[in-house]
Amino acid sequence: MSRLKDKVAVITGGNSGIGFGIAQEFKNEGAKGVIVGRNQETLDSAAAQLGDNFIGINADVTNVADLERVFAATAEKFGKIDVIVANAGAGTVGTVATFDEADFDKAINLNLKSVYFTVQKALPYIKEGGSIILIGSNAAHRAYANFTLYGAAKAAVIYLAKGFSSDLLDRKIRANVITPGTTDTPAFDKFVPAEQMEAVKKHFADQMPIGRIGQPSDIGKTAVFLASDDSSFLLGAELLVDGGMTYLS
Ligand code: NDP
Numbered sequence: 001m002s003r004l005k006d007k008v009a010v011i012t013g014g015n016s017g018i019g020f021g022i023a024q025e026f027k028n029e030g031a032k033g034v035i036v037g038r039n040q041e042t043l044d045s046a047a048a049q050l051g052d053n054f055i056g057i058n059a060d061v062t063n064v065a066d067l068e069r070v071f072a073a074t075a076e077k078f079g080k081i082d083v084i085v086a087n088a089g090a091g092t093v094g095t096v097a098t099f100d101e102a103d104f105d106k107a108i109n110l111n112l113k114s115v116y117f118t119v120q121k122a123l124p125y126i127k128e129g130g131s132i133i134l135i136g137s138n139a140a141h142r143a144y145a146n147f148t149l150y151g152a153a154k155a156a157v158i159y160l161a162k163g164f165s166s167d168l169l170d171r172k173i174r175a176n177v178i179t180p181g182t183t184d185t186p187a188f189d190k191f192v193p194a195e196q197m198e199a200v201k202k203h204f205a206d207q208m209p210i211g212r213i214g215q216p217s218d219i220g221k222t223a224v225f226l227a228s229d230d231s232s233f234l235l236g237a238e239l240l241v242d243g244g245m246t247y248l249s
Pocket residue numbers: 012013014015016017018019036037038039040042059060061062087088089090091110135136137138139179180181182183184185186187
């Protein structure tokens with residue numbers, strides 16, 4: 001299919017998990033563009049799998065100068081930008097009793113500040129009618145143990161989709177947010193010992209109303225909809241892609 005034919009997309013965190021799933025679905029629909037991450041090995045491997053129409057740019061999304069460089073380089077190579085996916089992020093584990101000021105800044109810089117500046121630094125290049133897609137989390141809607149600041153940052157990201165849409169009305173740029181539930185990505189590796197992985201994933205799947213955890217392609221297909229003109233009437237919307245886990249379990 002070619003719902004994104006010739007559209008140029010920038011996907012932060014496109015070298016892993018959900019971001020790579022989005023990039024693959026975009027590629028399947030005819031898009032081209034840039035994936036952004038810090039790990040050169042996974043960037044090279046992901047870009048190679050995406051083929052000639054995608055390149056990887058090594059950058060830290062918490063560094064505003066890096067973001068300026070990413071969008072300037074994208075515009076220079078592809079001539080325009082149609083779609084931004086602010087996906088890079090990570091769960092940060094701690095409670096109000098344990099998280100100190102440095103932990104706070106780290107969690108908020110990665111999961112909130114980076115989203116704001118990813119969008120701001122894309123603005124000089126993104127075309128009228130462009131689509132901004134933010135990746136939040138269902139953790140914004142329920143208290144999960146130890147995810148207090150992560151959930152708070154992701155709740156703010158849900159607001160940003162509304163605020164950005166309002167700010168950018170004059171340029172007809174739409175911002176919407178996808179809030180995934182538990183999704184099978186390498187992020188699990190950071191929290192679960194390898195020998196327990198299978199049992200943990202089964203445990204999550206058994207608790208899901210739909211009977212399985214999400215796949216990056218579930219999020220990718222939703223992102224294709226938000227990137228395409230099929231969603232031209234959606235501004236500031238949240239699409240909860242969670243197999244029912246947030247409100248049905
Ligand atoms: P992964 O760990 O698989 O991917 C995270 C991506 O973000 C990597 O590509 C990583 O690249 C990139 N990244 C992280 N920090 C930075 C940084 N400072 N600068 C540039 N890139 C960075 O995780 P997921 O795919 O699971 O997560 C993607 C998004 O989805 C996150 O925002 C997460 O909060 C959200 N989410 C995930 C859920 C899940 O169950 N998996 C559920 C709900 C939301 P690199 O390592 O090269 O820096």
